[in-house]
Amino acid sequence: xxxxxxxxxxxxxxxxxxxxxxxxxxxxxxxxxxxxxxxxxxxxxxxxxxxxxxxxxxxxxxxxxxxxxxxxxxxxxxxxxxxxxxxxxxxxxxxxxxxxxxxxxxxxxxxxxxxxxxxxxxxxxxxxxxxxxxxxxxxxxxxxxxxxxxxxxxxxxxxxxxxxxxxxxxxxxxxxxxxxxxxxxxxxxxxxxxxxxxxxxxxxxxxxxxxxxxxxxxxxxxxxxxxxxxxxxxxxxxxxxxxxxxxxxxxxxxxxxxxxxxxxxxxxxxxxxxxxxxxxxxxxxxxxxxxxxxxxxxxxxxxxxxxxxxxxxxxxxxxxxxxxxxxxxxxxxxxxxxxxxxxxxxxxxxxxxxxxxxxxxxxxxxxxxxxxxxxxxxxxxxxxxxxxxxxxxxxxxxxxxxxxxxxxxxxxxxxxxxxxxxxxxxxxxxxxxxxxxxxxxxxxxxxx
Numbered sequence: 001x002x003x004x005x006x007x008x009x010x011x012x013x014x015x016x017x018x019x020x021x022x023x024x025x026x027x028x029x030x031x032x033x034x035x036x037x038x039x040x041x042x043x044x045x046x047x048x049x050x051x052x053x054x055x056x057x058x059x060x061x062x063x064x065x066x067x068x069x070x071x072x073x074x075x076x077x078x079x080x081x082x083x084x085x086x087x088x089x090x091x092x093x094x095x096x097x098x099x100x101x102x103x104x105x106x107x108x109x110x111x112x113x114x115x116x117x118x119x120x121x122x123x124x125x126x127x128x129x130x131x132x133x134x135x136x137x138x139x140x141x142x143x144x145x146x147x148x149x150x151x152x153x154x155x156x157x158x159x160x161x162x163x164x165x166x167x168x169x170x171x172x173x174x175x176x177x178x179x180x181x182x183x184x185x186x187x188x189x190x191x192x193x194x195x196x197x198x199x200x201x202x203x204x205x206x207x208x209x210x211x212x213x214x215x216x217x218x219x220x221x222x223x224x225x226x227x228x229x230x231x232x233x234x235x236x237x238x239x240x241x242x243x244x245x246x247x248x249x250x251x252x253x254x255x256x257x258x259x260x261x262x263x264x265x266x267x268x269x270x271x272x273x274x275x276x277x278x279x280x281x282x283x284x285x286x287x288x289x290x291x292x293x294x295x296x297x298x299x300x301x302x303x304x305x306x307x308x309x310x311x312x313x314x315x316x317x318x319x320x321x322x323x324x325x326x327x328x329x330x331x332x333x334x335x336x337x338x339x340x341x342x343x344x345x346x347x348x349x350x351x352x353x354x355x356x357x358x359x360x361x362x363x364x365x366x367x368x369x370x371x372x373x374x375x376x377x378x379x380x381x382x383x384x385x386x387x388x389x390x391x392x393x394x395x396x397x398x399x400x401x402x403x404x405x406x407x408x409x410x411x412x413x414x415x416x417x418x419x420x421x422x423x424x425x426x427x428x429x430x431x432x433x434x435x436x437x438x439x440x441x442x443x444x445x446x447x448x
Contacts, residue, residue, distance in 0.1 A: 033217075034350065035066075035328060035330065035348065035350045035357055035403070035405070036065060036066045036067065036068070036348075036350065037350060038064070039064060039065035039066055039068065039216075039217070040064055040065065040214050040215060040216050040217075041061055041062065041063055041064065041065065041176065041178075041183065041214075041215040041216075041217075042061070042062045042064060042212060042213070042214055042215075043059065043060070043061050043062075043077070043174065043176075043185070043212070043213040043214075043215065044059070044060045044062070044191075044194060044210060044211075044212055045057055045059050045170065045171075045188065045210065045211040045212075045213070046058045046059075046060070046193075046194045046207035046209075046210050047168070047207055047208040047209040047210070048196075048205075048207055048208065049208070050163050050164070050208065051157065051159070051163070052163070053159045053160060053161070053163070054085065054088075054157070054158040054159040054160060054161035054162070054163065055157075055158055055161060055162075055163070055168065055208070056155065056156070056157050056158075057155070057156055057158060058131070058153055058154075058155050059077075059093075059118075059153065059154055059155075059156065060133065060151055060152070060153040061075065061077070061140065061151065061152045061153075061176075062150060062151050063140045063141070063142060063143055063150045063151070064143055064150075065142055065143060065217070065408065066142060066143055066144040066348060066359065067142050067144055067145065067326050067328050067348075067359050067405065067407075067408055068142055068217060068407065068408025069139075069140060069141045069142040069145065069324060069326075069407070069408070070138065070139060070140040070178040070179070071139060071179070071322070071323070071324070071407070072137060072138070072139055072179070072323070073137070073138065073179050074119065074120055074136075074137050074138015074139050074178075074179055075119070075120065075138040075140065075152065075176060075177065075178045075179065076096070076117055076118070076119050076138070076176070076177040076178075076179065077117070077118045077119075077174070077175070077176055078115060078116065078117045078118070078174070078175040078176075078177075079115070079116070079171035079172065079173060079174045079175070080114060080115050080171060080172045080173040081114055081115075081116075081171055081172075082169035082170065082171060082172055083160065083161065083169055084160050085158050085159065085160050085161045085171075086101070086109040086110075086111065086112045086158070086159045086160050087109055087110045087111040087112075087116060087156050087157065087158060087159075088109050088110060088157040088158070088159045089109075089110050089156070089157045090110050090111075090118075090154060090155065090156045090157075091129055091130065091131050091134070091154065091155040091156075092120070092121060092129070092130055092131040092133075092134030092135060092153055092154035092155055093118050093119060093120055093121060093134065093154030093155075093156070094110070094118070094119060094121060095110060095111035095113070095116045095117065095118055096117045096118075096119055097111070097113055097116070097117065098110065098111055098112065098113075099111055099112040099113035099114075099116075100112055100113075109159065110156075115173075118154065118156075119138055120134060120135065120136060120137060120138035120152055120154065121134060121135040121137075121154075122135065122137050123135055123136060123137060131153055131154065131155050132153060133151045133152055133153040134152065134153055134154055136149075136152060138152070138179070139324075140152050141324055142326065142408075144346055144348070144359055145324065145326055145346075145359070145361055146324075165208065165209050168209065170187075170188035170190075170211045171188060172187070172188070174186075174187075174188070174213050174215070176215045179280060180222060180223075180280050181221055181222055182217050182218060182219070182221050182222030182223075183215040183216065183217055183218075183221075184215065184216055184218065184221065185213055185214070185215040186213060186214050186215070187213070188211040188212070188213050189211065189212050189213070190209070190210070190211060190212075191210045191211065191212040192210065193206050193207040193208070193209060193210045194206070194207045194210050195207075217408070219409050219410060222409070225248050225249055226247055226248050226291065226409070226410075226411070226412045227248065227282075227291065227292055227293060227406070227409045227411075228248075228291055228292065228293035228294065228295060228404075228406040228409060228411040228412070229243035229244065229247040229248065229289050229291045229293075229294055229295070229411055229412045229413075230243065230294075230295045230296070230297060230401070230404050230411050230412065230413050230414065231243050231294060231295070231296045231297075231414070232296070232297050232298075232400050232414060232419060232420060233296070233297075233298045233299070233420060234298065234299035234394075234399065234420040235299060235300060235301060235302065236299070236302075236394065236420070236422055236423060237420035237421065237422070237423065239420050240420075241414045241418050241419060241420060242288065242289070242414075243287075243288070243289035243291060243294055243412065243414070244289065244412060244414060244415070245288050245289065246288075246289070246290065247289040247290065247291050247412045248284075248289060248290045248291035248292070248412075249290040250290060251286055251290060259290075260283075260284050260285060260286035260287070260290060261283060261284070261285055261286060261318055261373075262285075262286050263285055263286075263373070263374070268318075271283070271318075272318045272319070281319070282317045282319060282320065283317065283318045283319045284316045284317055284318070284373070285316040285318070285373045287316060291316065291412075292315065292316055292317035292320065293313065293314070293315060293316070293317070293322075293406050293411070294313075294314045294316065295311065295312070295313050295314075295327065295404050295406060295411055296311070296312040296313075296314070297309060297311055297400055297401055297404075298310040298311075298312070299394075299399045299400075299420075300382065302394070305386060305387055306338065306384055306385060306386055306387060307384075307385050307387060307392075307399070308382060308383070308384050308385075309382065309383045309385070309399075310380065310381075310382050310383075311327070311329075311343075311360070311380060311381055311382070311383065312378055312379075312380040313325070313327065313370060313378060313379050313380070313406070314377060314378040315370050315371060315372055315373055315377040315378065316373050316377070317372060317373055318372050318373045318374075319372065320372055321369065321370065321371055321372050322369070322370035322407065323368065323369050323370075324361070324362075324368060325361065325362060325368070325370045325379075325406070325407055326359055326360065326361040326406075326407060326408075327359070327360040327361065327404070327405065327406055328348065328357065328358070328359050328360075328403075328404070328405035328408075329357070329358050329360065329401045329403070329404050329405075330356055330357045330401060330402045330403040330404075331356060331358070331400075331401045331402060332356050332391070332398070332402075333356075333385045333388070333392070334347065334355060334356050334357065334358045334385075335355040335356065336385050336386040336387070336388055337358065337383060337384075337385055337386075338384045338385060338386050339383075339384040340360070340381060340382075340383050340384070341381050341382045341383075341384075342363060342366070342367060342380075342381045342382075343360045343361065343362065343363070343367075343381040344360065344361050344362070344363060345358055345359070345360055346358070346359045347359075360381070362379060367379045367381075394422055395421075395422060396421075397416055397419040397421075400419055401413075
């Protein structure tokens with residue numbers, strides 16, 4: 001009996017180790033985006049001139065992410081000074097807290113904090129306080145969605161710092177809130193000095209020194225629960241596959257009042273507009289899935305040479321209007337997309353020549369604004385695909401997307417065995433890997 005127990009214990013230990021390592025790998029790779037492997041926000045700190053006690057620098061944030069943008073209320077950039085630097089003045093941005101400047105008897109600096117936090121200025125700022133790429137309220141669009149508006153800049157005059165390349169020190173511990181957590185920034189690295197072209201295009205100037213900082217996004221750091229889910233339906237099956245129950249949380253009004261809002265409540269307006277509420281914390285409509293955003297993919301029609309899909313995005317968040325929203329969908333038939341109605345489309349090719357990923361976003365001044373929860377809180381469009389007879393089929397869930405992102409966050413898909421199947425398809429087993437392992441363990445213990 002002991003000879004038999006030893007392999008059994010070894011098997012159990014192996015399964016536990018495999019599951020544990022898998023969970024570690026899941027969290028470790030959470031910051032890696034397979035559909036945008038090189039996406040990041042790069043911060044360039046360009047020293048453009050020296051002053052008697054420091055320097056003047058232009059700081060620019062470039063959003064090199066294809067579909068993840070920085071939405072309102074915008075970015076907040078922070079760091080820790082290497083020495084006892086102060087900010088004498090700023091243009092195109094401002095520090096949120098001046099700090100203790102009591103040691104300066106005459107004109108106090110703009111900011112004396114060891115760890116300043118900088119925000120963008122708002123649209124409509126007087127021209128004498130602006131520089132190029134500033135004053136957009138901290139909103140930066142994604143690189144693929146709006147390639148002419150993917151940067152944000154501010155200028156600062158730094159005192160009590162070095163006055164040469166050998167004595168100046170870069171700031172440390174950069175942080176980026178965009179607008180909440182999610183980004184992790186690396187150290188400042190000396191780079192090739194930036195070059196600037198004059199407005200008339202006839203003169204090029206060069207920075208005295210340039211530091212580069214790279215910040216990468218992790219959805220796991222941004223929020224502990226998902227922010228969107230996907231539901232499915234088709235013309236050939238009456239079943240509507242909903243988002244999984246409790247995808248983004250569970251209704252818990254008994255122990256946590258206000259976790260969701262009933263749309264038929266007479267007190268709806270007072271709850272939504274209550275003062276002191278953080279707009280970054282979703283206030284969602286009471287649903288089974290409790291997600292702020294739901295994406296519904298409906299296989300609508302089947303023609304001889306084409307097939308048609310309807311995509312609907314619904315906003316269940318009473319505290320958020322999504323402007324400049326975007327949707328990224330991975331599906332093997334996007335290389336045969338023929339026509340799209342009322343959405344913009346851009347193919348993404350994260351795997352070089354394989355065209356199976358599409359970025360969709362609204363038409364400006366028409367449906368690029370996704371209103372908060374309510375009757376107007378949805379946008380929709382239809383996609384027409386050409387059939388490839390060598391690969392096309394409606395069987396085995398082929399007509400449904402493999403992966404869906406909303407505003408750069410991965411949406412939760414229904415389990416594959418729940419997908420609507422063809423009426424003549426045989427019944428599918430509902431076995432999972434966990435059930436398989438538990439069955440094997442039960443079998444072993446029964447015969448010990």
